[in-house]
Amino acid sequence: MPRTPLWTSIEAALTGDIAEGRYRAGDRLPSEAALAARFGVNRHTVRRALAAMAEAGLVHARRGAGVTVLHRPTEYPIGRRVRFHRNLQAAGRLPAREVAALETCAASEAEAAALEVAPGAHVVVCEGRSLADGQPIALFRSVFPADRLPGIGDALREVASVTEALVRCGVADYTRRSTRIAARPADATQAARLMVEEGAALLRTVSVSVDPAGVPVEHGTTWFAGERVTLTLAEP
Amino acid sequence: MPRTPLWTSIEAALTGDIAEGRYRAGDRLPSEAALAARFGVNRHTVRRALAAMAEAGLVHARRGAGVTVLHRPTEYPIGRRVRFHRNLQAAGRLPAREVAALETCAASEAEAAALEVAPGAHVVVCEGRSLADGQPIALFRSVFPADRLPGIGDALREVASVTEALVRCGVADYTRRSTRIAARPADATQAARLMVEEGAALLRTVSVSVDPAGVPVEHGTTWFAGERVTLTLAEP
DNA sequence: CTGCGATACCTGTCTAGTTGTATATATTCG
DNA sequence: CGAATATATACAACTAGACAGGTATCGCAG
Numbered sequence: 001m002p003r004t005p006l007w008t009s010i011e012a013a014l015t016g017d018i019a020e021g022r023y024r025a026g027d028r029l030p031s032e033a034a035l036a037a038r039f040g041v042n043r044h045t046v047r048r049a050l051a052a053m054a055e056a057g058l059v060h061a062r063r064g065a066g067v068t069v070l071h072r073p074t075e076y077p078i079g080r081r082v083r084f085h086r087n088l089q090a091a092g093r094l095p096a097r098e099v100a101a102l103e104t105c106a107a108s109e110a111e112a113a114a115l116e117v118a119p120g121a122h123v124v125v126c127e128g129r130s131l132a133d134g135q136p137i138a139l140f141r142s143v144f145p146a147d148r149l150p151g152i153g154d155a156l157r158e159v160a161s162v163t164e165a166l167v168r169c170g171v172a173d174y175t176r177r178s179t180r181i182a183a184r185p186a187d188a189t190q191a192a193r194l195m196v197e198e199g200a201a202l203l204r205t206v207s208v209s210v211d212p213a214g215v216p217v218e219h220g221t222t223w224f225a226g227e228r229v230t231l232t233l234a235e236p
Numbered sequence: 237m238p239r240t241p242l243w244t245s246i247e248a249a250l251t252g253d254i255a256e257g258r259y260r261a262g263d264r265l266p267s268e269a270a271l272a273a274r275f276g277v278n279r280h281t282v283r284r285a286l287a288a289m290a291e292a293g294l295v296h297a298r299r300g301a302g303v304t305v306l307h308r309p310t311e312y313p314i315g316r317r318v319r320f321h322r323n324l325q326a327a328g329r330l331p332a333r334e335v336a337a338l339e340t341c342a343a344s345e346a347e348a349a350a351l352e353v354a355p356g357a358h359v360v361v362c363e364g365r366s367l368a369d370g371q372p373i374a375l376f377r378s379v380f381p382a383d384r385l386p387g388i389g390d391a392l393r394e395v396a397s398v399t400e401a402l403v404r405c406g407v408a409d410y411t412r413r414s415t416r417i418a419a420r421p422a423d424a425t426q427a428a429r430l431m432v433e434e435g436a437a438l439l440r441t442v443s444v445s446v447d448p449a450g451v452p453v454e455h456g457t458t459w460f461a462g463e464r465v466t467l468t469l470a471e472p
Numbered sequence: 473c474t475g476c477g478a479t480a481c482c483t484g485t486c487t488a489g490t491t492g493t494a495t496a497t498a499t500t501c502g
Numbered sequence: 503c504g505a506a507t508a509t510a511t512a513c514a515a516c517t518a519g520a521c522a523g524g525t526a527t528c529g530c531a532g
Contacts, residue, residue, distance in 0.1 A: 005506085005507065005508090007507090007508090031491085041509090042509050042510075043491095044508075044510090061490095062491075062517080063490075063491045063516045064278065064489085064490055064491065064516030065491080065517055100276060101273055103266055105259060106258055106259070107258070109256065110256065111256075111258075120257065125258075127274055129276075181467040182462060182466045183437035183438055184462060184463075185436070185437050185462075188244065188245040189245045189246060192276065193275075198240070201419035202437065226419025227420075229418070230417065230418045241515065241516090243515090267483085268482075269481090277517085278517045279518095280516070280517075281516060281517080297482095298483075299483045299523065300483060300523075300525030300526075301524080301526075302481095302483080302525095303483085
């Protein structure tokens, strides 16, 4: 009977609710079952509407958790994505960052080689997520030589930026010695944390930073969401 | 969204950590709660991964105490891929290259802006494929300002390298003014020419090269097969 | 120093709720 | 008929929270 699919009107209603501020960025929508009851349709019809909204970047669904609102449609036109032009030299200094794990453990062979410490030496590993405008931009994993930087663990816990933490440990300045860049598909957990599809293209940078004397102080790996980030190399 | 269960990638990550020596036999893994935070998932999902590892005899969990590592995995699949370390500065000078198309046409708006020529001005477009060891490594598309480089088309046809062709047109030397790097999934034709899966991660670099006077002489886009290439940035 | 209790933390288990996926079926329209 | 739309049902995967049972650690009394 309806020549326009039912789900389009549900999408319009929900998008309108978000636009009017009934559901705001970060809020959880009611469950699919609840929405289905509200609109008097089957859950799959609601899912069709939510899928369209997710495609447009309006909401993001997590299995088990609910559906979260990402943006107000007025702020971010549908289909338009946030573009982030980042200077590679400035990597590590982003608007917001979440630290998910901070632990001390043994260095792997590769990490030990990069940091020029003995294999199995203590290293502080800091993992987390960088965000901009509420959207996840990158996952990072930084490894610091614990013996070379006493107190780095506490410093990382207390201050927000890596630079500042290193300053606390006596490293006034540091530079990148090398950076390797590769493109890799996202695995399941990476995809979930970056809110992209599994298998989406990630930009992985692996770097070693050294202090003015040339001694390695950090070994970092960052996975950028390829669809949201472009790295820009400054002309030396 | 995840066609592979989340916990499998967690199992892979932890098994990899053990294989690389971050956690050694006898060590205690971080608590389930800490791991859940690190991977951004629920504790139960971590437990599922740990259960699989315990099943394999890799770790042992004791109630109240933590999870201890028993031994290194005897067999851990490390993606054995051809690795190509390339200096970004040298991009565009590869062992072998196939020119698939060479034509003169009008510049698009973006190309005109990058090359600092009038929109619609004549440009020479060179497209093709770079190979190493018989394997396709990258697709390239270079755009040259035809009026600024008289005879560039013939030069490109006759000599193998871009550098040499530019020398013929009076550009003794050139440097990169800017490089932008992004990760993008491969479309069907790119996938076919690079011999990778459709949707595989590609590394796209967009650059502008200038002569010693700072005048743009080339605007290039290169798509590297992410699984075969690692770009290495040299320390300036 | 030893022994012991308090406490914080960790794993094991359970219940409930939510999204993702697969299959089957009815209805409508061209 | 065939395609698109919507419904119905069932199960798998993940999240959330709570609680029980076990362990390690630390301070403190003896």
